[in-house]
Amino acid sequence: MAKKTKRIIKIVLGVVVFLTLPSVLFFGFVYFKYNEDVPTGIKGVEADALATKMLDALDYVAYKKTNYIEWTFKRKHHYQWFKTESLCHVLWESYKVELDLLNPSESKAFVHSFRVHNEKADDLIKQATTFFNNDSFWLVAPYKVFDEGTERRIATTKNGEKGLLITYTSGGTTPGDSYLWLLDESGKPRSFRMWVDILPIGGLEASWSDWTITESGAQLPTFHKLLFIGLEMGDVIGTE
Template sequence: MNIKKTVKIIGGVFIFLTLPTFLLYCFIYFKYDSPVPEGIEGPKADALATKMLEELNYKAYDSTHYIEWSFKSRHHYQWDKKDNKCTVYWKNLKVNLDFEHPENNKAYMHNFKLIDQEKADAIAQATKYFNNDSFWLVAPYKVFDPGTERRLVNLENGDTGLLVTYTSGGTTPGDSYLWQFDANGKPTSFKMWTSILPIQGLEASWTDWKETETKAQLPTFHKLLILGIDIKNLKTK
């Protein structure tokens, strides 16, 4: 087989494998990509955020000291909310995070303690996982976190949405989320404008709620386009 024919075959395979993905990306981009909507800050925005917290029984969540869950069956968490610590498991790694005293962080592989750069890398990865995965679990309860801005947004269907922007904290400060609600003020979805997503304005569901052992309401599933985000093994104390 000559080189020219080989190049044609490789090129054909490459196009066959990548063209459908590229076309799908273009379709999604032109259908969903949108700028962050404008909104109005003030007491009315804060009141809508407060109504959401009341509908979700924020007091029960606030008094919950411990949450355990699995994110997409890949990352597993034992979060001590009271002492602000979390143990993170994935693959053959275990990391003990102490958010108030990071000098106490520890990392293990196959139960052997990691040191130096391997330890630092594992801790950084665990922190990144926690920031992302816990947000999919407790995002509604973070609307009054330090550094947040809340704005009322008029939606196309005539309803009112709540735009929350995180100006600091987490792994990707500057992200914005537009919450939408049912008639009682309970979240049903949010749209996202984040630095890690190539398409801005994508919508994810917040409809599969579970009342946990402490009466705190937490989600068990999110739908994002055709993707599903499972939250399993949910326990609270």
């Protein structure tokens, strides 16, 4: 009986090692290849000017006039954002939350089209808020560089490339996150590097290159590439 038990334990351990070792090795490779500390940067007029150049390249005026934005993040979370009214309908699986972004207590939650209340509603509203904070950032992050609680710096990468380092000292789901925007000659973003609480590796780079010009004139991304992962935004709609 003891031999049989030992054999089972060996088999289980072997399976665990077989399944986890490649992941551990891959993580180690990515960590040592990409991980680095947040670069130091310089605040001031030059940083603000670069941030303004990026907004001009993306037609910030058109984005400000955009009232309604619709998209689907990774084919999972669908959004109908009434931007000027600070309202957003968040839909996933069998759930729908009508988020009131200015007055969260006024938000409403539904399951299979039936409104729910109390703890269930609170849980769904909290989940929808987390989804919105993350997924909308992947859509409109460039337009948030002058948001309240942001710090702007000119920073230089290890390769000597200058970028716009944005740190969010407040707001959102994970305040303290930093992003280094890398821009083309016109000031339009082509990628950013991230130092965020949710990722154990600092400095990972994600593309910002698959842009669409919406009906309202706002320029919004339709896809991002992060290592081997694709983040799809679906059919992005923007109207006045």
